[in-house]
Amino acid sequence: MKFPPQALLVFATLLWGGNFVIGRAVAGDIPPITFAFLRWLVAFIIFLPIAYHRTKNEWPMLKQNFGAVILLALTGVAAFNTLVYIGLHYTTSINASLMNSTTPIMIYILSFLLLKERLTRFQAIGTLVSLTGVLFIISGGSLESLLAFSFNKGDLIVLAAVFCWSVYSLLIKKYAGKLPGYSTFLVTIAIGALMLLPFTAYELLTTPQTIEWSISTISAILYVGIVASIVAFLSWNTGVIALGANKAGIYLNFIPVFATIFAVIFLNEQLLIAQVVGGIAVIAGVFISTIRKTQFPSNHAN
Template sequence: MQSTVISQNPAASWLPYFLLTVPPLCWAGNIVLARGVIHLIPPIGFAFWRWAVAFVILAPLSWGRVRRDWPTVIQNWKILVALSLLGVACFNTLLYVAVHTTTAINGALIQTTMPAIIILITLVAFQESVRFLQMAGVMLCILGASLVLLRGDLSTVLNLSFAQGDLLMLLAVISYGMYTVLLKKRPDMHAMSFLTVTFGAGALMLAPFYLWEACFREPVTFTRDVVLSIVYVAVFPSIVAYFCWNRGTEMIGPNRAGLFINLVPLFASIMAMIWLNESLKLFHVVGMCSIVAGMSMFNRIGGRT
């Protein structure tokens, strides 16, 4: 019914595409901001306060729904803990640690492999069939990410001199890929309840690591820039991006929506060049084209099945 309304109303036909453009813009800003404030705020503290503030914002808005869904939360606590660990605690903490030793452009490009990694995990976990051309698209995407990891230098394979941040970013993407696959087992509860519970659980998981970092490494100093950065990542890459992504995917379907993740490197590259004075190199462009071509191939074939 929703798709019919959209197709019959030309003024609303652009809405899902606008909604799906917002999350990559927010996520690109998250990577660039994390890279820009690495000397101001430690990574675990940044991740902890991101989710803690997001939870504090959501909790008053969703408390009634959370109370109604609480029996479902208790009954499905194991899957909710797993989702909170992979998608909230691990993913963003690894990302924030990674940007200490990689560029924002590299981080954004590696993040575009997420759709391909999700496909591979689903293939292994659920034995879902994948067409040859779809797999070719996945391989193109992985090839593009490999080019970024190698920094355009094939001799890196022989020397095994990957940047630590690149590998941590890849681990972050794999973590979020596992989270996305586990969403197939998400309990039947309101979206607001789900986000509130997983955000809160993720913050609780990070709390002991945050205390360790604050006591033995570096405490968070709440300057104006730090507070504004935390508020940004709590509101836009967390709450706004999740709601826009979920609604846009509902309107046009996951296959077509998945391609929008490839806007992350475009937005991040522009932001990094403007605010961080990073340079865009040839291997970035070739890797980006390979990733976009691979995901376009998969989504084109996948959309027909």
């Protein structure tokens, strides 16, 4: 049975929305770096038989661009989810998912600063609108907190994660024609897990928090390792290939929607006015930034 690409993209965002809630739910049961390491260990074991033959055949391409592969592993695998899981020890899954929605805006900013790409008028306006929403969320809508720079450190850690994912996204874009998808994903998972291994060992040896093994903890590891990593990845890639990256990118805005619904239902998190207002501003800014001039035909003949 063949599913419409739109359904696959929505399904992927639903699974990723669940990732934020799962990360928050097990914050007291498993240390964050250990959780990230176990996620990628499970993902590697599951994805290895799927991508092994492709990786074997495409190894020369990977070897030729191995510096980029290492950077992808560092930013997209080792750093991003680890920082998200650390942040979820201090902030809500709703806030974290809303912070994650600023990824397109962060990409525009980095492209402007690092690649000297010019921002369009709509990208500049969208960036300002989204950043206003972010400030509203991390300050809890309090002007006093904003003026005192009194922010939730969990929100700031998640923003650091978004920065890492934005660098990862720019690298993916740059090496799109040079690095094959499946084999690159498998190798970056392996390298990212190896990067996390010493930090995991240090965390387990020094942190007072121990792993509380239970059905829910094991289920959470399997969810993030199989469902949020492999199933979501395959669904998203299939949808992107069918619809194109630009059209597919808009679907990422479903992540905070699903994360919020799950957080309210399963974690009893309260949806605050500041989150609603800030979230609307963030997502509106993303939509504004995707507007093209061609969507508004001129009244003047050329």
